[in-house]
Amino acid sequence: MNDQLAAVTAICDHYGRDPTRLLDMAREVQAQFGCVPQTAIDGMAAALGMPRVEVESAISFYTFLSIEPRGQIVVRLCDDVIDRLAGVERVAAALEEEAGIGFGQTTPDCQLSLQWTSCIGMSDQAPAALVNDTVVTELTPGRARDMVRALREHGDPQRLVHRLGDGNNAHSLVRAMVMNNIRRPGPVVLSDYKAGEGLRRAVAMSPVEVIRTVKAARLRGRGGAGFPTGLKWEFTRAAAGEQKYVLCNADEGEPGTFKDRVILTEKPELVFEGMAIAGYAIGADKGYVYLRGEYAYLKPFLEDVLSRMRAAGLLGSELCGRSCLSFDIEIRLGAGAYVCGEETALISSLEGRRGDPMTRPPFPAQKGFLGQPSVVNNVETFCCATRIMEMGAPWFSQYGRGDSAGTKLLSISGDCLAPGVYEVPFGISLREVLREAGAEDAGAVQVGGPSGRMVGPQHFDQSISFEELATGGSVMVFSRERDVLEIIRQFMRFFVHESCGYCTPCRVGNTLLLERVERILAGRGEEGDVNYLRSLGDSVRTLSRCGLGQTSPNPILTSLETFPDAYTSRLRPATDGQRPAFDLASALRASEIITGRPSTHFSDQEPRS
Numbered sequence: 001m002n003d004q005l006a007a008v009t010a011i012c013d014h015y016g017r018d019p020t021r022l023l024d025m026a027r028e029v030q031a032q033f034g035c036v037p038q039t040a041i042d043g044m045a046a047a048l049g050m051p052r053v054e055v056e057s058a059i060s061f062y063t064f065l066s067i068e069p070r071g072q073i074v075v076r077l078c079d080d081v082i083d084r085l086a087g088v089e090r091v092a093a094a095l096e097e098e099a100g101i102g103f104g105q106t107t108p109d110c111q112l113s114l115q116w117t118s119c120i121g122m123s124d125q126a127p128a129a130l131v132n133d134t135v136v137t138e139l140t141p142g143r144a145r146d147m148v149r150a151l152r153e154h155g156d157p158q159r160l161v162h163r164l165g166d167g168n169n170a171h172s173l174v175r176a177m178v179m180n181n182i183r184r185p186g187p188v189v190l191s192d193y194k195a196g197e198g199l200r201r202a203v204a205m206s207p208v209e210v211i212r213t214v215k216a217a218r219l220r221g222r223g224g225a226g227f228p229t230g231l232k233w234e235f236t237r238a239a240a241g242e243q244k245y246v247l248c249n250a251d252e253g254e255p256g257t258f259k260d261r262v263i264l265t266e267k268p269e270l271v272f273e274g275m276a277i278a279g280y281a282i283g284a285d286k287g288y289v290y291l292r293g294e295y296a297y298l299k300p301f302l303e304d305v306l307s308r309m310r311a312a313g314l315l316g317s318e319l320c321g322r323s324c325l326s327f328d329i330e331i332r333l334g335a336g337a338y339v340c341g342e343e344t345a346l347i348s349s350l351e352g353r354r355g356d357p358m359t360r361p362p363f364p365a366q367k368g369f370l371g372q373p374s375v376v377n378n379v380e381t382f383c384c385a386t387r388i389m390e391m392g393a394p395w396f397s398q399y400g401r402g403d404s405a406g407t408k409l410l411s412i413s414g415d416c417l418a419p420g421v422y423e424v425p426f427g428i429s430l431r432e433v434l435r436e437a438g439a440e441d442a443g444a445v446q447v448g449g450p451s452g453r454m455v456g457p458q459h460f461d462q463s464i465s466f467e468e469l470a471t472g473g474s475v476m477v478f479s480r481e482r483d484v485l486e487i488i489r490q491f492m493r494f495f496v497h498e499s500c501g502y503c504t505p506c507r508v509g510n511t512l513l514l515e516r517v518e519r520i521l522a523g524r525g526e527e528g529d530v531n532y533l534r535s536l537g538d539s540v541r542t543l544s545r546c547g548l549g550q551t552s553p554n555p556i557l558t559s560l561e562t563f564p565d566a567y568t569s570r571l572r573p574a575t576d577g578q579r580p581a582f583d584l585a586s587a588l589r590a591s592e593i594i595t596g597r598p599s600t601h602f603s604d605q606e607p608r609s
């Protein structure tokens, strides 16, 4: 016990007993002890001078951290809707059979745990899993069995990588079997560029001129909300604060999104240069990349890129050879929480706390990381900023249409011939995108991930743009054979799982929405259910505190508009005074247990006993 406490204290010392590094410390403790045991929580609380309850509360918030013992190797199988279409349930059954345990369990020898997890950013190569930090893609039941056998034999997840992926996935610091699947490179992000040129041009201007250039280019945030980037930078520059920060949101947790993973693999310099430009513009000398825990395998490679940029004078002190300028970047890992993609939750997490969203205002531009003015932008947005400074605002805004200037990276997955990443000009029609991806005959498309919009063929001529079909990047394709309501059920399960639980409309409302969808799927839907879903969905959307709850009913509300038959065709009228929603069998179950004998009753004119 004392040894454990000593080890925990040493870990805290290594991080300078800085409470904002709590997640890093917890990760290291977990790596040593298989979990973050109660003694370790005591030790961390004492070393950091924090109330114990705060430490425990933070650790219990994140899926990748555990207070309960887990196996030395944790297989986290991705259960998003695309993986389900690709047969993940059969893979799961094979894993259970071979490991001899169910999901949520650990083998008696504490070697292996099986867990489900939300989207790990590999929808174009599903079914996929994380084995500790190693990504394993394109699983089949046979490969899943082989994987368990191999892990039993050598216990090394990295040895599961039997082939290397393309591009930097094969880099010696990555060595992942992940594929980039870049199907359509574009002129802005996935293209050649002159490294350092954008930053050199920026520092030759005044910060105000840099902001003016970004505004002239009409750059809007690529995370989905589309807030004008130049305006955000201007607000942050104008805000009072001793220290300002640039935060890169690399927590693309929206199911079906993986384009930031490809950018970080192939164009990390473009992202980091954009952060340095933002730092110069707002008056910050420090930036953080909040990298989702699922992409931990990229961290050593990204750290190496940062070192090389420092050596080239593109980061660190004497930025671009100017002794008065400095800007540096640190990478911090998340630990598996979708809600941390919301900017205030990301800041909470970056500060080492639970990833709870905060009420706005104040906005991060006024009061962000450590209470100081902070710019939070998406990975792709920083890339665009670099190219704008390199090539000029008119060059950038020649691409796109209307208020949607430039290009957009799409992550296309599901029922299509060519899943992968496409960089398209804003304004392109969804139909053309689907044609390129080999999905012209799609029956339904979820644009913008579960929090986005479900559209049908009647919408395919709409454009990918902030004005029509806005998306942070996720485009999930479903063939005409797929059951729309089953897909909606998966999306709602995701939101119920990922809600942080702070506010009642989101915590309870989403559970009630899911229950009603499941009731309709079970053939017990009633006429009033559609109105119930609409009305409750509107309430959840209006009354929830953060973006998660404000968008979580979208799958239901948009599919009710586009595919009403998916609901109405399943509804049943009341017959002989019996409401279809009333489940006689379950209502009798408690009394059957008490009396110890089965009941004989009639349901749908069929006698049951």
Ligand code: SF4
Pocket (backbone or CB within 6 Å): 339, 357, 498, 499, 500, 501, 502, 503, 504, 506, 507, 544, 545, 546, 547, 548, 549, 550
């Ligand atoms: Fe948490 Fe949901 Fe409320 Fe956001 S809307 S604060 S995720 S409970």
